[in-house]
Each structure stands twice: as structure tokens, then as C-alpha cells.
Amino acid sequence: MLERFSMDDSSSIFDKLLEEDGVFENKEILRPSYTPNKLPHRNKQVNEIARILVPALKGETPSNILIYGKTGTGKTVAVKHVGRELEKKGEELNVDCSVIYLNCKVVDTQYRALAHIARHFDKDVPLTGWPTDQVYHELKDALDDRKKVATIMLDEIDRIIGKSGDDILYNLSRINSDLERSKVSIIGISNDLKFTEVLDPRIKSSLGEEDIIFPPYNADQLRDILQQRAEQAIKEGAVESEVIPLCAAFAAQEHGDARRALDLLRVSGELAEKDDEKIRPVHVRQAQEKIELDRVLEVVRTLPTQSKVVLLAIVKHHECDRNSLTTGEVYEMYKKLARKIDIETLTQRRITDLISELDMLGIINAVVVSKGRYGRTKEISMNMSVDEIKKVLLNDYRLQNLKDYCPSTQTKL
Numbered sequence: 001m002l003e004r005f006s007m008d009d010s011s012s013i014f015d016k017l018l019e020e021d022g023v024f025e026n027k028e029i030l031r032p033s034y035t036p037n038k039l040p041h042r043n044k045q046v047n048e049i050a051r052i053l054v055p056a057l058k059g060e061t062p063s064n065i066l067i068y069g070k071t072g073t074g075k076t077v078a079v080k081h082v083g084r085e086l087e088k089k090g091e092e093l094n095v096d097c098s099v100i101y102l103n104c105k106v107v108d109t110q111y112r113a114l115a116h117i118a119r120h121f122d123k124d125v126p127l128t129g130w131p132t133d134q135v136y137h138e139l140k141d142a143l144d145d146r147k148k149v150a151t152i153m154l155d156e157i158d159r160i161i162g163k164s165g166d167d168i169l170y171n172l173s174r175i176n177s178d179l180e181r182s183k184v185s186i187i188g189i190s191n192d193l194k195f196t197e198v199l200d201p202r203i204k205s206s207l208g209e210e211d212i213i214f215p216p217y218n219a220d221q222l223r224d225i226l227q228q229r230a231e232q233a234i235k236e237g238a239v240e241s242e243v244i245p246l247c248a249a250f251a252a253q254e255h256g257d258a259r260r261a262l263d264l265l266r267v268s269g270e271l272a273e274k275d276d277e278k279i280r281p282v283h284v285r286q287a288q289e290k291i292e293l294d295r296v297l298e299v300v301r302t303l304p305t306q307s308k309v310v311l312l313a314i315v316k317h318h319e320c321d322r323n324s325l326t327t328g329e330v331y332e333m334y335k336k337l338a339r340k341i342d343i344e345t346l347t348q349r350r351i352t353d354l355i356s357e358l359d360m361l362g363i364i365n366a367v368v369v370s371k372g373r374y375g376r377t378k379e380i381s382m383n384m385s386v387d388e389i390k391k392v393l394l395n396d397y398r399l400q401n402l403k404d405y406c407p408s409t410q411t412k413l
Contacts, residue, residue, distance in 0.1 A: 029233035069214030072257030096148035157188035216256030222248035
């Protein structure tokens, strides 16, 4: 019989947790989605974006902008910061400067993008079902209902171009010629410096954009960013002095990634709260391991089926205390697993390629060794928790029949 809890019992659980004196004042400040009022070490880029957008405050059309830089270099937060300031100044001057932000990883088709922008202006456009031309005309009418300058921010713009082609840029770059009262400018944000190479030359020409590069942060700059956020996010005296420099040093190794630095500090704080103590360097090292494991598990989750079966073959060997394997041993196990779930059995050469890909992703280690007269092969070992990886693999319905499957193993080069 299920235990019955009174409402008082249930609330007392949360009361106890709420009374605990944690390390955070406001954890949200350490999330990448938070936009601070000041952006350390990005004044040059912020001022450049503002310089290009200032015509909007005069009712004129700003130039389009393409912003480049690796993950965690402050592109999105800088653009959102300038956009917020633009809208605020527009209100002061009684100029309608609308800023619309789209994450193209989520809004990943032309239809969705146009519909999302139209809905921002209260147009009742369904998320699917209309001809794209109809959505475009609804958007045009929404923009032209009163005089305004709209700035459309397309974050991860290369995602929508890669999936759906450059029609979205074609329509947005030509929309000004169809508008009578309003103006539109585009800001594209990308990790890929070369994504414009796939664009139609006419679209590249009509964009007429200005480029802004965001370089990676160094360790000192990351430390300043963390210090600024920590002053608001973490309670006074709840973090040891070595923690922020250590988070900055780890993130600097990841091509100066501020998101990684913020995640490290936040996860370190969460681990410290579990231990009921202040944030210490040991928590940073634990956080580094946890974040890396979570990253790898997400990569494993999205692997193609054949790669998952190869990885499961390696896992099965490890469960038999075989911590170092040859390509031949992995291939023999792979063939048995592939037959068991009735998928195509690839050649050993192709499986060798898939093993190399798993090695590049950091999931396994694959080192080429000489076996004397037997030639050269790869010695393969796991790089991460076998139990965690197995759990993710077996969540794939296609591999679930292999959960308790224990084929016999034999040694082959």
C-alpha cells in the first residue's frame, strides 16, 4: 500500500530545504541566459554594434551585421545587451525600435522564423499550415501597421541556413523594398566564419553587412567576468579565494569559453550546497568532471545507430574485465550485436573509421600499437564511466534487446 502523506508533511519537506543556508544569493546570474548591465572586456564590440544601430533611433535603416566568434565569447549577451539599450532609448525618444531575438537552433525553418517574428507583433499566425508567402505578407502588414524600425537578431544563423537554405535571408533582406512605413535590419550571429560562402551571391550582395569578430577570452578576462557575476550571485564569504581563478583557468583551456566558466562556478556551488559547506577548489574539479561527463553523454545520445553499436561492443568487453581491446576484438563483438538487432553489418574498415570518430569525440581512447608480425592495430579503452554510457546507449529503443545479451568473446587482431 502507498504511504499517505498529509499536506503538512509535504510542506515541511520544502520548509526544511528553504531554511537551509545555501551559497547562492541569485543562481540565475550564473546562467548563460542572464544579460548583465555591464560586459567586461567587450566595450569595443558593444560600441561597434551600437554605432551601426544608432540610425534606428533617427528612424533610419541600420546596416545589417554579421557577428562571428566561438562559443562563449559573449556574442549573444552583447547583442541582447545592445538591443535592450536600443529599445530603452527608443522609448525615451518616442521612436519605435523593436528588437526581436530568434535562436535558429530552435526556430530552424524559414516558416517558423517568419511566423515567430509576425507573432511578436501580435499577428495570429499558426506555427504550421500556411503557405510561406502568406506568412510573409502577414509579417509585412504587421511591420507596416505603424512606423517602426525592427532589428531582427538571428542567433546561430548558420543552423537555419544549413537546414533550410538561405530563403529566410532572401526574404528578410528584400523586405525593406516591400515596406512603406517601417524599416528592418538583420543581425546574424554565428560560430562559423565561413557560413556565408554557401549563400547565393545575390543574397550576399543584398545583405551588405558589416562584420564584427568576438575573440576568445583569456584567463584574466574570464576571472573578471566571474568576479563580477559572483558578487551578485554568491553570498559573501561562501567562496574560497582560489575558486574563481581555477574556474577561469579551466575555461581558458576550452578556447576562452565564458559559458563554461559560468557553468563551472554554478555547478561548483551546487556541489558545495550538497556538502553543506562553502565553495572550494575540490568542488571545481568535481564540477569539471561532471560537466565533461554530461557533455559526453549528450554526444553519445545523438550518435548514429551504427556508432552506438560499436560503442556498446566496447562496453560489453569492459563488462568482461577486458579494459584494453584491439580493433579485431571490437569488430567481432560488433558483428554479433548487429546480427542480434538485425541491422546492416559494416566492414571492419568502416568500423575502424567509426572507432576513430569515437576517439576524436573523447568517448574512448584508441592508440595505434605494433603487434610485430601481426602488423599494427588499435588498442581501445573507455575514457568515461562505462555504467553511465551503457545507460544512455540502452535508452535507445533499437538497442534495448541487447541489455542482457552476453555473447562469448574471443581474441582477434
